[in-house]
Amino acid sequence: MAYKSLFSVLTDPALIPGLLDQSTTLARKYDAHVEALCLGVDRTQTGYYYAGANALVLQETLTRAHEEADHLEAEASRILGAQDVRWGTDSGVAQLADIGRHVAAHARFSDLVILPQPYGEDRSAELEPVLEAALFEGRVPVLVQPKDNAVLLSPKSVLVAWNESPECLAAVRAALPFLREAEAVRVVVIDPPTHGPNRSDPGGLLSQYLARQGVRVEIDVLSKTLPRVAEVILRHAVDTKSDMVVMGAYGHSRFREAILGGATRDMLEMCPLPVLMAH
Numbered sequence: 220m221a222y223k224s225l226f227s228v229l230t231d232p233a234l235i236p237g238l239l240d241q242s243t244t245l246a247r248k249y250d251a252h253v254e255a256l257c258l259g260v261d262r263t264q265t266g267y268y269y270a271g272a273n274a275l276v277l278q279e280t281l282t283r284a285h286e287e288a289d290h291l292e293a294e295a296s297r298i299l300g301a302q303d304v305r306w307g308t309d310s311g312v313a314q315l316a317d318i319g320r321h322v323a324a325h326a327r328f329s330d331l332v333i334l335p336q337p338y339g340e341d342r343s344a345e346l347e348p349v350l351e352a353a354l355f356e357g358r359v360p361v362l363v364q365p366k367d368n369a370v371l372l373s374p375k376s377v378l379v380a381w382n383e384s385p386e387c388l389a390a391v392r393a394a395l396p397f398l399r400e401a402e403a404v405r406v407v408v409i410d411p412p413t414h415g416p417n418r419s420d421p422g423g424l425l426s427q428y429l430a431r432q433g434v435r436v437e438i439d440v441l442s443k444t445l446p447r448v449a450e451v452i453l454r455h456a457v458d459t460k461s462d463m464v465v466m467g468a469y470g471h472s473r474f475r476e477a478i479l480g481g482a483t484r485d486m487l488e489m490c491p492l493p494v495l496m497a498h
Contacts, residue, residue: 221249221396226329226359228322228349229257229291234335237368239298242333244370246304249396255295256325257310259288260318260345284312318345319352326357331393333362338488350487354468360393360497361468363487371493374462377401380452380482381408381422386467390497391425394465397495398434405459406438409451449485456492468496 225246227238242253261284292310299306313321326332332353337346353361362371374397381387391398398404406429411421426436439459445451456464468483486494 222330223251224329225251226254227333230345241370243302243304253306255308257288257291259284259312261314318348322349322352323356326353326359332359335364336366354498363494365491373400375402376461377404377463378456378461379406380466381406384467384470386470386498390465390467393497394495404434404436409441410443447485448482464494468498
């Protein structure tokens with residue numbers, strides 16, 4: 220398997236160069252097609268204005284969103300047109316509350332979605348629903364680019380955060396093109412279960428599966444010595460000089476993670492490395 224269709228959603232002009240640099244780098248490597256959806260976001264919410272509000276105010280927000288979409292598409296076309304890759308763009312306008320439907324309709328026909336880290340001081344509100352739409356409605360793996368815009372090409376060392384969940388297995392399968400090329404893949408198991416069929420060999424079946432795919436695998440069993448699982452993963456990634464993290468996304472509900480926290484949200488907030496996620 221190789222990535223033949225790469226997709227990205229552009230809503231912020233400041234993030235366009237980094238996202239398209241990553242997309243075109245992988246496109247050249249895998250002889251893939253790059254598709255960019257340029258979305259102008261209407262951030263007004265239904266019911267926000269009182270009844271009888273001036274229609275000109277509502278029209279102004281819509282006009283501004285269309286102008287944003289046109290600007291994003293022009294900039295994306297300029298950058299992609301200078302690259303030796305196959306590419307295409309589409310543009311549109313979406314309300315913040317309805318953005319997921321537009322993203323999913325495009326994302327589900329791609330092999331890999333490339334998106335920015337959604338949380339941080341300079342990150343706008345639509346980045347989170349865009350990422351979740353790709354994962355949940357689009358059912359496509361997402362490569363999350365860190366804030367320093369580091370471009371991932373051929374990671375030498377990959378950390379797989381393994382917890383035996385379907386989400387994690389989906390991420391591993393989606394990451395196979397990267398895993399096969401890596402010099403070292405570390406399957407990290409944190410506090411393995413003391414009961415069940417895999418208690419005596421945590422990560423053993425996954426390492427067997429990956430070995431048959433031509434992947435060089437090591438298993439690291441760790442204890443949760445820090446308050447959050449993500450902190451343990453990140454510390455081990457730094458200690459092992461990993462270039463990339465592969466993990467399942469939202470094993471718990473999005474609502475639970477938004478309120479109580481969870482490994483997915485923590486990684487999206489803190490990870491300085493590219494993260495490949497799948498649900």
